[in-house]
Amino acid sequence: MTTDAGWTLTQTGYDTETSRAYEGLFTQGSGYLHTRGSLEESIASAPQNTTYLRMPANVTAETFASTPVKWGTYVPGLFGPHPTLNSEMINLPWFLEFALEVEGEKLDMSKSAVRRHVRTLDMGSATLTRTLEWQTKSGATLAVTYERFISAVRPALSVQRVTLRADRMVEVTARAGIDADVRTNGFDHFTKIVFTQEECGGSCTVETNGGDSCSMLSRVHVPDGEVVNARVEARLLSMDASLSVVPDVALVVEKRTAVATSVDLELRTVQEVLDEAAALSYDALHQEHAARWAERWDGAGVVVEGDDRTQNALRASIFHLLRSHVTGDSRVAVDAKGYAGDAYYGRFFWDTEMYLMPFYLYTDPERAGTFADFRVRSLPAAQENARAYGYPGARFPWESDKQGNECCPCWQYMDHEIHITADVVYGLEHCAAVLGWGALRAKTVETVVEAARYWMARMDIRAGESHPSLLGVMGPDEYTPISSNNAYTNWMVARALRLAAELGPQGGASREEREAFRAAADSLPILRDSINPNLILQCEEWPQLAEPDYESQWPGREGCYVAAVSQERLYRTKCPKQADVIMLQTLFPLDFTDAECRAAWDEYVPYTTHDSSLSVGIHALMALRLDMRDAAYEYFQKGLYKDLDVKGGGAEDGIHIAGCGCNWMVAIFGFAGLLSALQSNTLSLHPRLPRQWSRLAFPVMWKGSPAYVSVMADGTTVTNRGDRDLAVSVWGEQRILPAGQQTKW
């Protein structure tokens, strides 16, 4: 993996060890359509149609048969039932094939004589370029350049181009296929596959076991005089362009593919999509696409000066955040792998509110609002879920499909990780703090009240006690599966209850209910250590858990702890999977003293395994709060390189998109010290740059007012990019910035 201060991520050469990681990292997408960054041709021994029965398991701990190639084509919202795992997002037919054959020899990166193989993702224009020189067995040297993008302007359109140059006359076949012989987590979701052929193209329509359909139409554009022959073989449509490459003359072939599904918001046919673009050249299409991406970067790009590696990696996170989110479609949120892999089944977790929403809220709040919409839409499913568990109100699912149904196949998370319902309310409140309650869907307040009703029934008052408790709870630390009065959960629930009490009148809560909400919120305990009252206990059981023996059981802390020991040991040991009390303290920095934060740090950090990719960023935030900038920088780097570490697996199963969101949070909430709209009414900064950086600069949308922040060693400059006054506070010193003005602290 090569990175630079600029806009590109580069793969040089090719090896099967890292190829899947690059496929994930180079995922492109328009929000509507996403494709993994697979090569245009496959390699030997990498079948995509292996059928197997995947069983419910802890995804973190699961190991898979590794395959060097994993295609992935995703349209958010296309879910179908899986026989053992509940509803999952379907991996659609792969339409990017653009494979080369010269005189009977196929280009195969695992076998062919290839030099100078370089792939570059230009994040600025969301374009993937690949160049190589192929020395064919027949003695020719073929220089190949592939370019491809999924149009940001025409989200259903994929555009590919290949440019061929040879050192002698050579007959090349370029096979442009649509391959429907793919599986999702080992399962075949297609109930029907229909191909059609037309001159220089063809289409594939699949019907899914989720009752949906998806059509793809590809057209191949060859120079005059060249021929394209389409044919269907079993589940594959091949469009073969027979090309005569003349020495030293570039021969260019294009492949355009349109996708349409039965769940599209705007129903247009694949023909319409292609026809509308037909008059535009590749370059024209690319130009409008790149311009749209430039706008996006303008509203969300973060500049880091003095640290090229960080600049580049942070851009990768933001690239995937910008790519993942479907503008305007609140029927889905962003799945756990950012539409870049089959892992986690395309489902929506607490990531939505806690790790993803902030980026969108402070760069493009309307987009964040669709997350709130998504949850409110799923209120009926949450109500049904509550009833299935024997409770009134609304209980949100740990793993949500697009309707909000619980899909988690493992009971420990599904049954016990109930903080999700409080996280959803937190997300609604966060959105409302930015957008105003009036901007949210009508049933938002009802959702808050219904969640509170669930909580009221979910609490127990134990024998001999007068206060309520939340028992049988899994907090963010998923390695302590069934615990009591988890601090994170109790705090979030108390907050949610207070909100319901406050909003209650609009949400249909009676006065008695609201009083009960408030009383419960006030008496739900946050436990503290008996000796050090500054130490907030993760849960009642914490002091009684076993001590881990990392030295002997996890030497060098290589890999995940979960891979080193049995789950049974995890579940009785102090070995948090991720930040738990510290997560709470970073969400509400003003509500905890430095001494409380320090006590939590001293207690939990030595035990914490960071097996979750969501852990290190939160620790970076807390390290900054405690002014440990070097430690913060180190945690930040671990988070930044999660997807970029191709040798360590990186993004092979998809992008750690919540981690991307967390990386942005560390930069903005951490190094720039922006307080969230839930913690401050004013745009408020407490910058703490790491010594490596000379500048940190970024746009921020503060409650409707656009601003630009630039932090340097000698001071912080804020520009009011809006058209009305903006109050800004830096390290507590508040000033009013008139429209268009810039001020330095």
Place this chain on the structure above:
Amino acid sequence: MTTDAGWTLTQTGYDTETSRAYEGLFTQGSGYLHTRGSLEESIASAPQNTTYLRMPANVTAETFASTPVKWGTYVPGLFGPHPTLNSEMINLPWFLEFALEVEGEKLDMSKSAVRRHVRTLDMGSATLTRTLEWQTKSGATLAVTYERFISAVRPALSVQRVTLRADRMVEVTARAGIDADVRTNGFDHFTKIVFTQEECGGSCTVETNGGDSCSMLSRVHVPDGEVVNARVEARLLSMDASLSVVPDVALVVEKRTAVATSVDLELRTVQEVLDEAAALSYDALHQEHAARWAERWDGAGVVVEGDDRTQNALRASIFHLLRSHVTGDSRVAVDAKGYAGDAYYGRFFWDTEMYLMPFYLYTDPERAGTFADFRVRSLPAAQENARAYGYPGARFPWESDKQGNECCPCWQYMDHEIHITADVVYGLEHCAAVLGWGALRAKTVETVVEAARYWMARMDIRAGESHPSLLGVMGPDEYTPISSNNAYTNWMVARALRLAAELGPQGGASREEREAFRAAADSLPILRDSINPNLILQCEEWPQLAEPDYESQWPGREGCYVAAVSQERLYRTKCPKQADVIMLQTLFPLDFTDAECRAAWDEYVPYTTHDSSLSVGIHALMALRLDMRDAAYEYFQKGLYKDLDVKGGGAEDGIHIAGCGCNWMVAIFGFAGLLSALQSNTLSLHPRLPRQWSRLAFPVMWKGSPAYVSVMADGTTVTNRGDRDLAVSVWGEQRILPAGQQTKW
């Protein structure tokens, strides 16, 4: 369900609601071969070939599509892999078909005009008889009598006879089939099915996905002049006897079936089995069979006088205990459903040692010894299992297949219900106390030491404590899934460690190891309530669990609690599934004071759900200890009627065979007050008859000495049936009984 003081269980009439329960209850078997008590013909709409994917789940809580017919044919040891549930016992082809057809009309109990339908299981001779009168549409009345048994003398031989009488001349077809179109828990285990045909018969051989094969050969014997035609239709072999029934003349047809499998201890062909019996008439075969069963009853029958209902029900328990156990084959134990259903997958649980072994140990100790052998045979699998979890030594599986592999598909039991390893050691020790260590397999002591090594590594010493703890444990109460220092577990483990320390030198344990075993045993805590020190706490978490609200959530305590609430609520609430501390106290009555037993009773009984069939019997035992005879009698009745309650489901998914063992324990350890060989060296009785009974009498084998005990209101008489002196103690008064003598206390 009709019962009497005698030897029969009777079904009168027929309805689809209770038919599956009778099928289970009327299961017959030879130890080698077991068949559910299905009718000789099927009914409409009861397919046996429904394929579905059964998922891992809590079996107690699972609900199934109910079907009025469930065939079951089992040979212990025939296991095969199931795609989602691990290895399971395979339901073999059904060979009992003997269906009648008159002039185009099939006898179908759900449709035909049938009067006087009565089925009777004679437990004394293990013979199932069925009589009915069928008024055919063609106007004839056909009186039918079916009889069948699986020979106790020839365990691979099934013998069936049908006697037909008609009021007019009638043409009857008797179809005698072997139907291989069956499933096990929805799965088809057969990889190959081969039929052969011979005159008046035919065979079916299946190969299984476990790599085994099973052959069945049926021959139909008709009166001279009648014809049998065999034919194969897909997965069914039909042998149709065309019969001309003459008015008022009994026409008799026989069907004999032999079974042989690739896992048989004695490899004999199905032809050999049938040929050897060929010279013997039905009556002769039945006579030798009934004589063998009479011997069995002589060694194990329990007489209850003054309470016919109890007498009959207790006989049903003992019948199934006698039926289930394969004499001499220690490659298997008795599965959780007594080879009478697919539920629990034919696996072996702690039931083996804790609920089944006692019956055999005190009636036929060599048979009990095969259970010990079974576990010692599986030592290599237990060692591998320990290593898979990261421990040295031997860790026995919660759900064992015949090799001792862990098959449990639910992690909470598999990972945490580790008391099984101590239960196995308890069983070995119990066997040794009766048979002597010398009588057990060579590696028995090594097994004890290896188990101790596992325990040493499984214990934790927590920060701030000096004693070891067992954390992350599920005790017998499976509704408290992850608890600390469970009293039952800690006590059993301490006992196992002490035994290993004692036996260590023979088992290869060093002196240091033995000292460590003993030290750990002495310091593993048994927790007590802080206010009432007589109260032993089930676990550390007990006082902190939520109070149940049975009144609102489980009104009338109808059905199982697990069916009334979500698992998530179970797991945080005081609602024991079964006896836990009380189980411990009944196992070791001399080690606990009355005050301790009373305190446990007062604390736990109000909360206990008895969702496990293993609970009520243990409570009956404790009630007797506390001299609450009426309460004991009531608990005992609940246990006795578990399988007999056909309206409540009864034995529909198989016999609660551990419950049967527990029923015997309540009679012998409870009402007669026999102390186990682990609690007393002498045959020692403390009889406490319920007021309903005038007499309780039973044979007992006490460490090689046969005796007969008769308890009446006016005293207890013990007969020494052996050939040497026997010391006997009744209520603490010890006497020496010379051989052959009888004494009354």
